[in-house]
Structure formats: C-alpha cells, structure tokens
Amino acid sequence: MAIAALAVGVPLWLVAVTSAKPQAEAITPNLDLPRHWQPGGNYEEAVSQGEMLRGFLNSLLVVVPSVALVLILGAGAAWVFARRKSKLVSAAYALCISGLLLPPAVITIVMELRQLGLAGTRPGMIAVYTGMYLSTSIFFMTGFIRAIPVELEEAARMDGATPLRIFRQIILPLLRPVIATATIMVMLYAWSDIFYAFFVLGGGEKATLPLNLYKVASAQLYLNNWHLVFAYVVVMSLPMVAIFLVAQRKIVSGITSGAVK
Amino acid sequence: MADTAIRTRTQKPAPAKGRGRKVGRLPRAAVHHPWWFALPAIAVFAAFFLVPNLLNFYYPFTNWSSYHPDIAFTGLDNFKTIADDGSLLRAIRTTLVYALLAAVFQNGFGLVLALLLEEDSRFNRFFRAVFFLPVLISALATGYVFQALLNQDGAVNGLLGTNIPWLGSTTWTLVLVTVIHGWKWMGLSMLIYLAGLKGIPGEMLEAAKCDGAGPWRTFWSVRWPMLAPALTFNVTTALIGSMNTFDIVQATTGGGPAASTEVFNIYMFRVFGQGLYAQASTMSLVLFLIVVALAIPLVFGLRRREQLL
Numbered sequence: 001m002a003i004a005a006l007a008v009g010v011p012l013w014l015v016a017v018t019s020a021k022p023q024a025e026a027i028t029p030n031l032d033l034p035r036h037w038q039p040g041g042n043y044e045e046a047v048s049q050g051e052m053l054r055g056f057l058n059s060l061l062v063v064v065p066s067v068a069l070v071l072i073l074g075a076g077a078a079w080v081f082a083r084r085k086s087k088l089v090s091a092a093y094a095l096c097i098s099g100l101l102l103p104p105a106v107i108t109i110v111m112e113l114r115q116l117g118l119a120g121t122r123p124g125m126i127a128v129y130t131g132m133y134l135s136t137s138i139f140f141m142t143g144f145i146r147a148i149p150v151e152l153e154e155a156a157r158m159d160g161a162t163p164l165r166i167f168r169q170i171i172l173p174l175l176r177p178v179i180a181t182a183t184i185m186v187m188l189y190a191w192s193d194i195f196y197a198f199f200v201l202g203g204g205e206k207a208t209l210p211l212n213l214y215k216v217a218s219a220q221l222y223l224n225n226w227h228l229v230f231a232y233v234v235v236m237s238l239p240m241v242a243i244f245l246v247a248q249r250k251i252v253s254g255i256t257s258g259a260v261k
Numbered sequence: 262m263a264d265t266a267i268r269t270r271t272q273k274p275a276p277a278k279g280r281g282r283k284v285g286r287l288p289r290a291a292v293h294h295p296w297w298f299a300l301p302a303i304a305v306f307a308a309f310f311l312v313p314n315l316l317n318f319y320y321p322f323t324n325w326s327s328y329h330p331d332i333a334f335t336g337l338d339n340f341k342t343i344a345d346d347g348s349l350l351r352a353i354r355t356t357l358v359y360a361l362l363a364a365v366f367q368n369g370f371g372l373v374l375a376l377l378l379e380e381d382s383r384f385n386r387f388f389r390a391v392f393f394l395p396v397l398i399s400a401l402a403t404g405y406v407f408q409a410l411l412n413q414d415g416a417v418n419g420l421l422g423t424n425i426p427w428l429g430s431t432t433w434t435l436v437l438v439t440v441i442h443g444w445k446w447m448g449l450s451m452l453i454y455l456a457g458l459k460g461i462p463g464e465m466l467e468a469a470k471c472d473g474a475g476p477w478r479t480f481w482s483v484r485w486p487m488l489a490p491a492l493t494f495n496v497t498t499a500l501i502g503s504m505n506t507f508d509i510v511q512a513t514t515g516g517g518p519a520a521s522t523e524v525f526n527i528y529m530f531r532v533f534g535q536g537l538y539a540q541a542s543t544m545s546l547v548l549f550l551i552v553v554a555l556a557i558p559l560v561f562g563l564r565r566r567e568q569l570l
Binding site: 008069092106107195199230236244 | 290295296298299301303305308311320325373374377395397399409416444497501552553556560
C-alpha cells in the first residue's frame, strides 16, 4: 500500500513543488521543496507567455458545445434506439456505437473539413469531437433507457403529452445520472485531447490549452522552463479535479453501472 | 425543428386507452418515438465519423500531399513505400506490444488497487480518490511529469543517485512508457473492478469462508470468476484504447529513441507534419483494419468466457 501511495504521491509532489520554483531551481527537476517560493510569478508568466487565458477560453469554446451536442443528440438517438424494435433500428444502433471501438480516421477528417470550409475552425473541431464521442453517450444512455419502464411514458401519453414533451419531461430528468457520467467522460477526453486538436485546429489563434502546453513544453529543450510546464499542468488539471470532486458520487455510480451490469 | 410533427400530434390527443388505437395511418412506434429524435445524431455521426472512415479507404491509394495540387490515383504506392522503409512493420509491432503491455499494467495495477481498497472505510475512500487523480490529469501532462522524473538529470536519478538514461533504451523504453500508460489509467480500471467486487453477493463470500477457503482460494474460486464482466470491459477498452495512444508517448519520448516507440499515431503525426497526407492516411487505414481484426474476436471471446464462468 505504501508503494502504491508513493507511485501516485511522488509524481504529484513533483508537479506541485516544481510549479512553485524559480527557473534556476527547476532546471533539474527534483523533489526538494523550493528554496525560494514563487508560485505567483510562475503562473503569471504562464499566463502572459504561454497565452494561458486565451487557451483556456479556446478550450471552453470547443469543449462546452461539444459536450452539449453529444448529450442532446445522444439522448434523442438513445431514446429511439432503446424503444423501437426493428432491423433498421438495430442496424442504426450498431453503426452509431461502432465508434466505441473503431479509431477515427483523423487524416481524412482533415480533408473533409477542408472541403467543407471547416478546417481550422471551432465548428469543425466541435463537429469532430461530437462525432467521436456520440458513440459513448449513445451506448451508455441506450442501456439506461431500456431499464426505464415504458409504462411511465404510456401514462403521460394518455394525458395527451407529445413525444417531445415526454422526452423533455420524463426521459431527460430520469437520465440525469447517466448524463453526469457522459458529461464527465466526454469533458475529460475533449479537455485533454491534443491529437485531434493538432490536426483540426493546429497552433495559432484557436489553440486549446493542451496545444499551448505542447508548445510551452516543446520550447523546454532550449529554454529549460519546467517551472512553466508544471504551472500549466496544474492549471489544466484543476478544472477537471474540481468537477470530479463536486460530482464524485454520481460519476462513480454512473461509470460503474454502465460498465458492469 | 420538426414542429409540424408535434403540432399534428397535439391536435389529436391520445385516445383514452393509449393502446390498440392507431393515430392516422402511422404505426405506433413512429408516433411515439419518431425517427427525427435520432436523425440529428445519426447525421452528425455519419458526416464526421463514418464518412472520414470511408474516405480512408480511398486516399491511401492516391498521391495526396501538400506538394500535389491535384490528387491522382497511384494504386499501392503508399503501401509499398511504408513497407519498404520498414515503418509499417515497426509501427504494427510497436503498437501491438504497447497495447498488450498497457492493458496488462493498467488491469494489473487496477485489480490490485481494487482488492486493496475493497472495504468501505474513510481511509479507503480517500485513497480511491487519490488513485483516480491520474485519470483526471491529461495524458500529455502525465507524459511531461514522467519525463521530468525519468530524464537523465531528472528526479528519479537525483533521488537514487544514479545516472540511468531511463528513456534512452531502444528495448526497455517502450515497456516503461506502457507502465506510465498503466499508471495514468489504473484509477479507471480500479473503479470498474471495485464495482464488480461490490456486485458479488455477501453470502457467496461467507459460504466460501464456511467451507474453509483462505483468501487465495476465495479470490480464485469466487471473486475472479465473478469479475468476468468487469474484466471484459477493462481489457477491451484498455487494449483498443491504447492502440490509439498518442499523448503519453509524444510527451515522454516523441517516438524515440531510434523510432523504437513510434506507434501508429506518432507516425501519422510526424508524416502529416511533413505534408505527406496520403502516406499518413495509409497508416491510418492499417490501424483501422488491425483494430477491426482484433476487436471483433476479442469482444466475442470475452463475452463467451463470461457465459462459461
């Protein structure tokens, strides 16, 4: 147990102390406490040099719409897939969750986005993330809706509720736990993604936080800026850690009920 | 959106006994769960996931690159190029080794942690959260942390007083990177194994105890078989997911030393950066085919195993 705790403790400790050290001390990363504390200075430098605020905003501008679309579109599709029974429905369902296993064809996505005029744009990035993570949300939500008794819907229908109303007032509220899980998972993936962001957005104006971190760390070779790299790591990770701490219970129950039924 | 569909429906309120009567000539399913709820998702998924994957069956056979204004059909040239310069076989081997080892480490660490932290106590709950932290830190960041730890003038050598080039071996660095991969994702595996352990009925464990089974015996005869669904999920996601790895490798080694850790996605990243789009696309197609060839038997095999146990 002690070894296991060290295995997580040591790397996290390294991040924490290095992000508070002045550059001269951080050149050779070690586990010593900073002789001279300057966390504020490092974060300030990361903000000004590493364009952290812009990166943060750019990340929000692609991650939030992607998550929203994945959830809304995914819930609608999952409802139909869970309730209707025909060969066509099963085929559409199988196709839609194929993204769980199949790797996205990132090179030809770029080609397609260029033809659509979406290359290097936020809508292009949002479309790619939505397409990629829809499978996850559809898979989790369909399983979840199948467990909701149809009688609930039938009762509402007898009262004259329209499908849209039933969906909004019965299905969506009941989906809350699985929505929490899907939100976290998609957010986590999209927030830390660099691979697809690199192909679709590239560097420049619209670069997200991970792309900025990559840039800062690539300069590491001649600038020796571990102190900035780790300041960046902390800022990038904190929102996810905060969300996790707030929604911990729901996430854990959602992940586990989806994975092992 | 399809407002009309709703309005016609509101004008004809559902019959007093919802069942049995049809509204208009539409079958019930079409009225109650109309397709247009699913169509936006299907459209986006098709446009930005399926179509690119289909295109990926065409561009590998062209000379598409930043040097050609027009795209021309060139047959198997790209396949020949990557086979001749050795990158095809190397990428296949590296990626498969990576996926296998990453799955072993991720599941091994995850299972051990789950068994250690099985009982619900304050202490255990705290440590579960601690071990989940790496999952929340981006893979790129994780990679940099371990670079700082394992660099020749990094923290580990400083601590041990050694001078080992941890990330400089053409054989062992790949293994080390998969350990880091396992480290990053062990929290998720742990969580799923914990859920599996929670699902084991208490009477079963008690019965085993009454029959005089020790902890080892209980594990192999009761816990392990009952963990089959969790294992299926964990192994599948770990194996398939790590075939798509990029960030950790890029941040720790960048594919080196001597291309010994160049997995598919690192290759695509590098070659795309050189403007050789069709060649990168060829590698992407090979990755696709290998994942399909691996995933289908894997999923079916593990499912069958679940039913046998």
